[in-house]
Each structure stands twice: as C-alpha cells, then as structure tokens.
Amino acid sequence: MPTLTNRQIVLRRRPHGLVAPEDTELVTAPAPEPGDGEALVRTTYVGIDAAARTWLDDQPGYLPPVGLGEVIRAAGIGEVVQSRCAAYSVGDIVTTLTGFQEYTIVRDDLFTTPVPGPGDQVDQLAVMSIYGPTGATAYFGMTGIGRPQPGETVVVSAAAGATGSVAGQIAKIAGARVVGIAGGPHKCRAVVEDFGFDACIDYRNEDVPAALRQHCPKGVDVYFDNVGGPILDAVLGRLAHKARVVLCGVISSYLTGEHPGPANYVNLLAKTALMQGFNALDEWGRFDEAFAALRGWEEQGLLTHREHIFDGIESCVDALNGLFTGANIGKTLVRLAGS
Amino acid sequence: MPTLTNRQIVLRRRPHGLVAPEDTELVTAPAPEPGDGEALVRTTYVGIDAAARTWLDDQPGYLPPVGLGEVIRAAGIGEVVQSRCAAYSVGDIVTTLTGFQEYTIVRDDLFTTPVPGPGDQVDQLAVMSIYGPTGATAYFGMTGIGRPQPGETVVVSAAAGATGSVAGQIAKIAGARVVGIAGGPHKCRAVVEDFGFDACIDYRNEDVPAALRQHCPKGVDVYFDNVGGPILDAVLGRLAHKARVVLCGVISSYLTGEHPGPANYVNLLAKTALMQGFNALDEWGRFDEAFAALRGWEEQGLLTHREHIFDGIESCVDALNGLFTGANIGKTLVRLAGS
Structure with missing residues (x-):
C-alpha cells in the first residue's frame, strides 16, 4: 500500500484574539500507521467549535492546551480506512478528535464513537449536528x-x-x-x-x-x-x-x-x-439515550439541523475565526473528503 | 387589664451604610389587642440577622422593604400573653417576625412557629441559634x-x-x-x-x-x-x-x-x-425534619451554639451595626424580657 500523505494544520504561535496566519502552518506528513489496538480514520468533516479556540491558549481546562507544533484539536467525523482494533472495522464511520488533519489514529476510548449502520448510509451531517x-x-x-x-x-x-x-x-x-x-x-x-x-x-x-x-x-x-x-x-x-x-x-x-x-x-x-x-463528556455513558430521544424528535419533524460548510483543510482557520465574526448558522464544518 | 405599652424602633430614613442615629426612632405606643384568629406575643429575644439590613433599602427582595414609619423587621422569639387564635395558647413560646419591638400580633402563618414543650422549659437561646x-x-x-x-x-x-x-x-x-x-x-x-x-x-x-x-x-x-x-x-x-x-x-x-x-x-x-x-422558607414543610436532625447531633455533643447578647431595645441598632463591624460570635440577640 502506498504511503498516504496527511495534511495537517499545526499550531506555531499562540494567538491573541483571532487566529492570525502566522499562528498556524499547513504541513504535509506521512499518515501514521495503526499499531495493535489502533485504527486509521480518514477525516470527512472537521467540526468547528468555539471551544477549540480555548485550547490554543496556554490555560488549563478540561483538556490540556494544544502544544506548539501539535495539530490543532477538533472533534470531527471520518471513515475507518485501516484497522488493527477490534472496536472498529474498515468502512465504519466514527466521531473522534480528528483535529485539523486528514488522517488520525483512533483507539477504543472516550473520545471515539462508532456511528451505527452501514457507513455509506450514515448521514454524517446529522451526526455532526445532532447525533454527536x-x-x-x-x-x-x-x-x-x-x-x-x-x-x-x-x-x-x-x-x-x-x-x-x-x-x-x-x-x-x-x-x-x-x-x-x-x-x-x-x-x-x-x-x-x-x-x-x-x-x-x-x-x-x-x-x-x-x-x-x-x-x-x-x-x-x-x-x-x-x-x-x-x-x-x-x-x-x-x-x-x-x-x-x-x-x-x-x-x-x-x-x-x-x-x-x-x-x-x-x-x-x-x-x-x-x-x-x-x-x-461526563454523561458519556448516556449518549445512546440522548441520541434515541433526539432521533425520535427528528423523525417526528420536531427537530431540524443546519450546517455551514467550508471546503478544504486550508479553510479550517477561517472557519474557526468565523465563529466569532461570521454569519454562520447551525453547525460549522470543514469538508476534507467526500461523504 | 391595663393597656400594655409597646416600645418600638421605627425606620425614619433609609440608611446609607451603617444605620445612623437619625435613621431610626424609639417610639412608645399601646400594645395592639389581638382580634379573632390572632394572638399577642411579648418579645423575649430579637434575632439580629444581616438580612435585616437589606430590608431597610428600597429594593425588592423575597420580602418587601420596611416602609418609612414602620417597625424594623426582624425574626425573634417570645411568649404568647393573649390569644384569640386556636394555634397558640397563653404561655406558648413562638418564633415569629417580632420586629424591633416589645409586643407583636401573630397569626397562624408561615412566619410563626410554636416551639414544642412547656414554655418555662424551652431553651430560647438554642431555638434562636439552632431550632429556628x-x-x-x-x-x-x-x-x-x-x-x-x-x-x-x-x-x-x-x-x-x-x-x-x-x-x-x-x-x-x-x-x-x-x-x-x-x-x-x-x-x-x-x-x-x-x-x-x-x-x-x-x-x-x-x-x-x-x-x-x-x-x-x-x-x-x-x-x-x-x-x-x-x-x-x-x-x-x-x-x-x-x-x-x-x-x-x-x-x-x-x-x-x-x-x-x-x-x-x-x-x-x-x-x-x-x-x-x-x-x-421554601423548605418550611420540612423544618421538623431539620430540627430533629440538629437536636440529635446536639444531644450527641456534635453540635454547639453560642450567642452574643445585647440588653434592651435601645441596643437593637447597635447590635445590627455590630454584625458589620463587631466581634460577634454565634447568634447575635437583643434581650427584651426575661426568659
């Protein structure tokens, strides 16, 4: 199998206010290879949350700050393309901390959730807006x-x-x-x-x-x-x-x-x-209950969702800044691969 | 029965900061006579609570402000000396909103609670500190x-x-x-x-x-x-x-x-x-539960109380100011009659 390339946005300097061009860098690296108990996920959509901005500051929170030189952390969704982990099979759709990058390694942990159903039938937008x-x-x-x-x-x-x-x-x-x-x-x-x-x-x-x-x-x-x-x-x-x-x-x-x-x-x-x-995340064990209730409401036509979609990894920083300045309605996403 | 005189401290001017001498006046009036469904209580101790200071401001709260010319509101304890109310007998000890005055009319309402037991055996200090x-x-x-x-x-x-x-x-x-x-x-x-x-x-x-x-x-x-x-x-x-x-x-x-x-x-x-x-007060219906628990702890020697006692109605304002400036320990009270 040819080596996959993984485009990533890494943090170079801690931003003050909006993220400036010099604060990040788009780099290309070989995609990592999954070890035992790991799987490789190709990101379909990166979710753009305001919380991601807080992780760029050097402040303790419920997750540690993103370090200089590290990929910017973000919750996203993608498809398992290689697996050496019993929890995930190739073709599964999972939500995880993809970060601002095209490929990421996942394990069977708190941050990674497989989405039920055949991957090609999953409505990934609905998952990012509601069922995640x-x-x-x-x-x-x-x-x-x-x-x-x-x-x-x-x-x-x-x-x-x-x-x-x-x-x-x-x-x-x-x-x-x-x-x-x-x-x-x-x-x-x-x-x-x-x-x-x-x-x-x-x-x-x-x-x-x-x-x-x-x-x-x-x-x-x-x-x-x-x-x-x-x-x-x-x-x-x-x-x-x-x-x-x-x-x-x-x-x-x-x-x-x-x-x-x-x-x-x-x-x-x-x-x-x-x-x-x-x-x-404190209610992790009850996510299924939440999703069942939300799905029932969506099926009754009581719950709707909208997405504001940017295209390409180069858009990630603009999308994040846009949360503070823009006209985004609903969930802001950056599409990295077809879904 | 000779008319009882009732010394009262009324609000004359809204204080700024500590209560100044000109803000209140000690007046003497005939004690009111209880009507049907009412009883007359002679105050033994006026409780001095910091909340009483908030009632002197012209600000809405969970109780309305004390009006100019009205007796200053305070929670206290006293003895029923006349009764035309089925809920209270002469000699009963009750906690109520006595105010800064020697006599007050009570009804069977949220703010008035008879203290169980023969009046002469009630530990009124313990009631003011714990069982109230x-x-x-x-x-x-x-x-x-x-x-x-x-x-x-x-x-x-x-x-x-x-x-x-x-x-x-x-x-x-x-x-x-x-x-x-x-x-x-x-x-x-x-x-x-x-x-x-x-x-x-x-x-x-x-x-x-x-x-x-x-x-x-x-x-x-x-x-x-x-x-x-x-x-x-x-x-x-x-x-x-x-x-x-x-x-x-x-x-x-x-x-x-x-x-x-x-x-x-x-x-x-x-x-x-x-x-x-x-x-x-939102838990009014569960006060007995609270007092039973507190009494059990006191009897086991796990709970103690102290009082800081002033004497005479003339001391009420000093006692209130003392909450903000003084060295009071435990419950601050003003004794108006023997207990």
Missing part, C-alpha cells in the same frame, strides 16, 4: 439542568449556533416559550423561521435588558448560556423564581481571555435560582 | 445543596456567625474537612476552638487565595457563602471538580448595595460545578 457531542451537549444541558416545563420561558444565547439551535428546539418540544439571542437580523431570522423559536433578540441592534423585559414579562425560567459577558449579566437580572442557568460556554471571552464577573449573580440568591456548568 | 430559621438555613443549605461527603473539603465564610458556625459543624458531622473564613484572630480562634472547624482563614490579615491554596490543596468541594465579594471570587477560583457553591448571603454588599461580579464564575463551567441560591 453537539447534540449531546444541547440535550444534557437542557434536559438535565434546564429542565424546562410547559409554559415556562427559556432563553438561549448563540441561538443560531450549533448547540444553541438544538437546545432551543428541545425546550420548545418540552412546551416552553423559547426566546433566542443572536447577532444580526440574518441569524435572528433563521432562529425563528428555521429553528422555530418564538422570538429572537438581536444583541447587536437591540437593548438586551429592554428586549428581555418585553419578551420575558414573567422572567426567565431557564437560561442556556453559550456566551457569558454582558448578556449573561442581563439575563441574570431577569431571572424568575427557581430559575435554572445552564453554563455551556463563554464565547464572549474566548478571544480576550477576560471574564467580566456577572454582578447580577446575586439574583441567584434573591430568586432561589441555580447556575450550573456541565460537560457532556 | 437560623438552624434551618444552615441545615437545608448544607445538606440540600452542599451535600458534603466524607473526605471532601468544605469552606464556610462568616464562619463565626450564626449560620456559618452551624453550617460548618454540619459539614464536620458529614465527615468533611472544614475550613472557615472569618475576620480577625478572635473570631478565627472561636471557629476552630469552639465550633471545631479544622482551620480558619483570617481574611483581614491573610491573603485569601494563598491561604485557600494552603488549606485546600485538592480544591474546594463545597463552599457555603455568606459574604459574596472578593472572597466568593477567591473561592470560585479554587473549586474542585463537581463543586457545589451554596449562596446564603452577600454580607459584603449589604452596606454598599454594590455587588461586584465574581469573574471566576467561569470555573463553574470548567469544573462542572454548581452555584445555587436558596431560602430556608
């Missing part, structure tokens, strides 16, 4: 911590994004009134028209506290927060009694590394409310 | 939200105070290592020697983040917060995985009305942790 870590994050955050009840008011920030769009739809399915927050009229229209939210606040063009008073006259029972910063503070100032605040991300601070403290956290006390962080 | 709202607050906050496990590290702020001292002892009983935070060597000594905490950080004379690193090398599993402000932020910066932060009070802001936001709230996300406010 993104969908699981929305599901466990909303159903495990948010627990929306019929008639309650739920607010979701970054509502046009991959996680927010699914989280809000789950709250709608639970019978809640759902208000999104997103940046710009294009995203807000998609949040209401495509994802079925009851309303969407355009934080770039509206006064968020005033809009929250208008759209949430009885207060906010559940807030699914992807952004932190002044928007979190505004929603905390509008909590209803026994509200639940789901901390899923802090996009507003990923470029600056600064987290302004939300002064309205005291409302958690006044309103007997809860604010909780979570990581879907 | 203060003890219930410590109990439900620590057991319901904190849920300390054997070997975990628990931090309690305002550890020498009424609620903190009981909350910390409950965590010790649960098998946790308990570190207090208090102001000054006098309080810190009491926290360790009288209340049995494993250590106490003197926030006036020590660097709190450094002391937390020293005393909590594996991080903080449970934080029972009475103070907010920079101390809350410091403890949030030291959370362990799956930590629980119990929001019980914000003493640091009661005089200023300003709540600096804790920037380290993002650690709730990084550590999959929870921060929850609560109000013991």
